[in-house]
Amino acid sequence: QVQLVESGGGLVQAGGSLRLSCAASGRTFSIYTMGWFRQAPGEQRELVARMRRGGSITYADSVKGRFTLSGTIDHIYLQMNSLKPEDTAVYYCNVFANGREEYWGQGTQVTVSS
Numbered sequence: 001q002v003q004l005v006e007s008g009g010g011l012v013q014a015g016g017s018l019r020l021s022c023a024a025s026g027r028t029f030s031i032y033t034m035g036w037f038r039q040a041p042g043e044q045r046e047l048v049a050r051m052r053r054g055g056s057i058t059y060a061d062s063v064k065g066r067f068t069l070s071g072t073i074d075h076i077y078l079q080m081n082s083l084k085p086e087d088t089a090v091y092y093c094n095v096f097a098n099g100r101e102e103y104w105g106q107g108t109q110v111t112v113s114s
Contacts, residue, residue, distance in 0.1 A: 002026045002103045004093045009108035012083055016112070020078040022093035022105060028074040030098040035069065036078050038089035038110075048091065051076060063087075083112045 008020035024031060035050025035058075049059045049069040057069050068079045080087065093105035 002028065002031065002095050002097055002101070004095060004103055004105040006091075006093045006105040006108045008078075009091060009110050011111045011113065014083060014085055014112055014114050016083050017079070017081045018083065018110060019080065020091055020093075020108060020110075022076050022078075024074040024095055027097065030101075031073050031095050032099070033094075033096045034073055034076050035094055036076075036091055037094050038087075038091045039107075040086075040089040043089075045092070049078060050094070080110070083110075085112045085114045088112050 003025045005023045012018050033050050033052050036048040037045050038048050039045040047060055048063055049067055051057050051069055053073045066082045069076060071077045088111050090107040091110050092107045095103040
């Protein structure tokens, strides 16, 4: 099992910045990917950014150049700059482990006002 603890999020004006953090514990040696998804009201959950063991990182097109994912495979940070109202969503930390297990954090609200 892997446990996830998220922090960060909040309310910010358009153009501002926020930083999210997610720390994993438990069977972290089995983690293959760790990243962030988000879900806006009435929308499907979507990938924001994800790190693979080994360090490669994937970003959604909508956040490239504005968001930066950093850290290690068991503790990641998402620096969000130049935030837009359309970035408003609940952000969820996600881990894929052991070839078949998926874990989610409790979610943290990010609200960007115009």
